[in-house]
Amino acid sequence: MDLAFSKEEIAFREEVRAFFKDNVPPDTRRKLQEGRHLSKDEMVTWWRILNKKGWGVSHWPKEYGGTGWSSVQHYIFNEELQMHPAPAPLAFGVSMVGPVIYTFGNEAQKKQYLPRIANVDDWWCQGFSEPGSGSDLASLKTKAERKGDKYIINGQKTWTTLAQHADMIFCLCRTDNNAKKQMGISFIVFDMKSKGITVRPIETIDGGHEVNEVFFDDVEVPVENLIGEENKGWDYAKFLLGNERTGIARVGVSKERLRRIKDLAAKVESNGKPVLEDQGFREKLAACEIELKALELTQLRVVADEGKHGKGKPNPASSVLKIKGSEIQQTTTELLMEVIGPFAAPYDEHGDDGSNEAMDWTAQIAPSYFNNRKVSIYGGSNEIQRNIITKAVLGL
Amino acid sequence: MDFDLSEEQRLLKESVDGLLNDSYDFEARKKYRAEKGGWSKTVWGKLAEQGLLGLPFSEEDGGFGAGAVETAIVMEAMGKALVLEPYLATVVIAGGFLRHGGSAEQKAAHIPAIIDGSKTFAFAQLEKNSRYDLSDVATTAKKKGAGWVIDGEKFVVINGENADTLIVTARTSGARRDRNGIGVFLVPANAKGVGRKGYPTQDGLHAADITLTGVEVGAEAAIGDPENALELIERVVDDARTAMCAEAVGAMDESLKSTVEYLKTRKQFGVAIGTFQTLQHRAADMFVAVEQARSMSMFATMAADFDNAKERATAVAAAKVQIGKSLKFVGQQSIQLHGGIGMTQEAKIGHYFKRLTMIENTFGDTDYHLRRVTDAGGLI
Numbered sequence: 001m002d003l004a005f006s007k008e009e010i011a012f013r014e015e016v017r018a019f020f021k022d023n024v025p026p027d028t029r030r031k032l033q034e035g036r037h038l039s040k041d042e043m044v045t046w047w048r049i050l051n052k053k054g055w056g057v058s059h060w061p062k063e064y065g066g067t068g069w070s071s072v073q074h075y076i077f078n079e080e081l082q083m084h085p086a087p088a089p090l091a092f093g094v095s096m097v098g099p100v101i102y103t104f105g106n107e108a109q110k111k112q113y114l115p116r117i118a119n120v121d122d123w124w125c126q127g128f129s130e131p132g133s134g135s136d137l138a139s140l141k142t143k144a145e146r147k148g149d150k151y152i153i154n155g156q157k158t159w160t161t162l163a164q165h166a167d168m169i170f171c172l173c174r175t176d177n178n179a180k181k182q183m184g185i186s187f188i189v190f191d192m193k194s195k196g197i198t199v200r201p202i203e204t205i206d207g208g209h210e211v212n213e214v215f216f217d218d219v220e221v222p223v224e225n226l227i228g229e230e231n232k233g234w235d236y237a238k239f240l241l242g243n244e245r246t247g248i249a250r251v252g253v254s255k256e257r258l259r260r261i262k263d264l265a266a267k268v269e270s271n272g273k274p275v276l277e278d279q280g281f282r283e284k285l286a287a288c289e290i291e292l293k294a295l296e297l298t299q300l301r302v303v304a305d306e307g308k309h310g311k312g313k314p315n316p317a318s319s320v321l322k323i324k325g326s327e328i329q330q331t332t333t334e335l336l337m338e339v340i341g342p343f344a345a346p347y348d349e350h351g352d353d354g355s356n357e358a359m360d361w362t363a364q365i366a367p368s369y370f371n372n373r374k375v376s377i378y379g380g381s382n383e384i385q386r387n388i389i390t391k392a393v394l395g396l
Numbered sequence: 397m398d399f400d401l402s403e404e405q406r407l408l409k410e411s412v413d414g415l416l417n418d419s420y421d422f423e424a425r426k427k428y429r430a431e432k433g434g435w436s437k438t439v440w441g442k443l444a445e446q447g448l449l450g451l452p453f454s455e456e457d458g459g460f461g462a463g464a465v466e467t468a469i470v471m472e473a474m475g476k477a478l479v480l481e482p483y484l485a486t487v488v489i490a491g492g493f494l495r496h497g498g499s500a501e502q503k504a505a506h507i508p509a510i511i512d513g514s515k516t517f518a519f520a521q522l523e524k525n526s527r528y529d530l531s532d533v534a535t536t537a538k539k540k541g542a543g544w545v546i547d548g549e550k551f552v553v554i555n556g557e558n559a560d561t562l563i564v565t566a567r568t569s570g571a572r573r574d575r576n577g578i579g580v581f582l583v584p585a586n587a588k589g590v591g592r593k594g595y596p597t598q599d600g601l602h603a604a605d606i607t608l609t610g611v612e613v614g615a616e617a618a619i620g621d622p623e624n625a626l627e628l629i630e631r632v633v634d635d636a637r638t639a640m641c642a643e644a645v646g647a648m649d650e651s652l653k654s655t656v657e658y659l660k661t662r663k664q665f666g667v668a669i670g671t672f673q674t675l676q677h678r679a680a681d682m683f684v685a686v687e688q689a690r691s692m693s694m695f696a697t698m699a700a701d702f703d704n705a706k707e708r709a710t711a712v713a714a715a716k717v718q719i720g721k722s723l724k725f726v727g728q729q730s731i732q733l734h735g736g737i738g739m740t741q742e743a744k745i746g747h748y749f750k751r752l753t754m755i756e757n758t759f760g761d762t763d764y765h766l767r768r769v770t771d772a773g774g775l776i
Binding site for chain 1: 680688699770
């Protein structure tokens with residue numbers, strides 16, 4: 001057992017850190033620090049910088065543009081990215097549909113989609129959840145009927161993150177109504193500009209517009225847009241969801257936010273002295289830091305395990321990452337609320353586009369607190385995570 | 397970065413687990429508790445035979461030169477088996493004082509007797525009003541000729557009733573809570589003026605309250621600098637805390653295992669109670685608590701190699717906070733999920749709960765260590 005990074009790993013960390021320092025647009029960094037939303041242009045600009053460096057799809061196989069880094073190097077990269085902070089690569093393309101395409105897609109699909117995902121020439125969104133199919137995803141009803149060389153798609157998806165920016169969607173559609181619910185699902189990708197698609201925004205409790213409803217009304221999709229085999233979509237979806245085991249803890253995000261809490265708490269006064277000097281507050285902060293250190297160590301255990309033994313058999317500790325990671329992210333937003341106290345109240349009417357620079361940035365703290373309630377709900381709610389531990393780890 | 401055990405460490409783990417599997421089931425433990433002194437000389441002999449009592453000592457002192465990881469492996473196994481024998485007091489704490497602060501003569505005089513199992517030790521540190529503050533020492537050691545005269549009272553000295561030698565903290569100068577002026581002394585338990593009142597503890601161990609009345613020891617009794625030994629004490633107590641974190645992880649792991657087993661076998665309403673989601677999710681939360689504790693136990697273990705004493709101490713304190721939170725949750729919920737049977741002395745699970753609870757209150761509880769981490773400015 002050895003906690004220390006090797007000399008090479010430390011050098012790598014310096015290289016990554018220096019690259020972020022020199023190349024992340026300062027405005028992008030500041031907006032992230034202040035909890036503001038970024039515009040599509042700001043995100044895409046940064047991702048193209050990253051891709052030009054060769055780090056846009058770092059964890060993909062080398063033949064498709066990946067880096068061939070070790071598990072520890074990926075960990076360092078993500079940690080530095082989150083701490084800088086800089087926007088993480090668009091998960092829907094890079095972490096989700098990309099790996100499904102290079103693993104299950106045909107040569108033509110790989111050639112057509114992978115380079116465009118890497119350079120974010122296409123913005124991808126995810127068509128999984130439906131109004132009646134949340135945690136019970138396999139009950140989904142959106143239908144794809146085969147007619148000649150086309151699928152005709154009808155139904156509705158929801159919680160579709162940033163669909164307003166999307167060029168492409170990967171969608172789970174029912175292609176066989178008679179099979180057991182998991183067996184009749186196919187993984188189909190298509191153009192968001194296709195006729196018959198309507199995107200309707202969902203305003204979330206923070207006043208933001210991140211998620212959408214997407215309606216399909218006789219949308220025609222060429223059959224060559226099916227990824228892999230018909231009716232095997234559930235397997236691909238499981239592969240996709242199981243792919244990102246360690247990023248979900250978002251340790252770097254919480255670290256960065258804790259630093260921000262300290263900065264702010266040193267400036268805001270309570271009882272004639274900075275909040276940061278209040279013993280009760282300091283103890284809460286320390287308790288959160290200890291939880292985060294424990295999570296970081298748990299994550300490193302999983303990373304080291306993957307590095308040594310491959311990703312085949314997941315380390316049971318990996319199921320801890322989502323639960324604790326989301327709880328800690330939520331705690332950090334609570335602590336920020338506590339720091340600003342009554343000044344959490346002013347609401348920025350201009351919404352979430354971050355364009356209203358006149359508004360004091362503390363205006364983002366309450367929305368961020370409200371918004372972060374999502375992290376224990378999405379990606380398999382924490383209750384679903386407990387079901388997974390129950391079955392896969394404890395054998396109950 | 398590597399969390400795997402080396403080949404040698406893996407063999408060590410197999411051998412400790414093997415030994416305790418063979419000789420330390422719950423029924424055997426009851427018998428050992430009933431022996432004179434409350435633990436088994438036979439088991440102690442076996443630990444010596446397998447070299448476990450010599451593990452952390454350097455090869456030139458007759459040991460194996462093992463580090464914190466090896467100690468954690470042994471302590472975790474002992475936590476799983478709820479071992480009663482005074483490994484922590486003798487090998488980790490007394491051994492720690494001798495390793496980190498002992499002179500060549502002191503090492504030669506005491507380490508061989510630890511390694512061969514012929515002598516055990518006890519750490520007489522806690523006082524009526526000192527609670528968790530290691531610098532709060534009212535017991536005095538006054539210079540007499542070349543030696544010292546020790547006067548004071550020590551409480552809840554684990555293995556104090558059986559130990560051959562006591563390691564006593566005493567003030568050689570300064571006021572009661574000064575950091576300077578504290579010494580550490582080797583005191584034969586049968587020295588004139590030592591009074592011992594032994595009793596069992598909640599978790600099945602044995603302790604003693606000890607009075608020291610005009611106890612005379614020679615100059616060779618002082619370990620390290622008799623005027624300034626607090627840093628040595630802090631170092632050794634950090635080793636002990638780290639070892640107890642590993643012990644707690646072993647005890648929690650076993651508590652969870654035993655609880656899950658119970659959920660699978662106990663039937664109510666015609667089905668195994670483990671089919672109820674409320675209980676499943678509680679067990680899942682216990683798993684999360686154990687894994688977070690395991691991570692921090694590893695962190696404290698690896699911190700033993702940190703060069704910076706302050707960083708090491710903060711890491712250990714942070715680990716003790718996580719372990720304290722986890723053990724309380726796992727301990728309490730283990731009883732809850734066992735239902736009425738968990739309330740009985742007959743069932744094993746309650747004994748894990750009791751040992752875990754006593755670990756929390758030894759060498760600083762959760763609040764105490766949270767304050768230490770806070771005062772150190774946190775971890776990030």
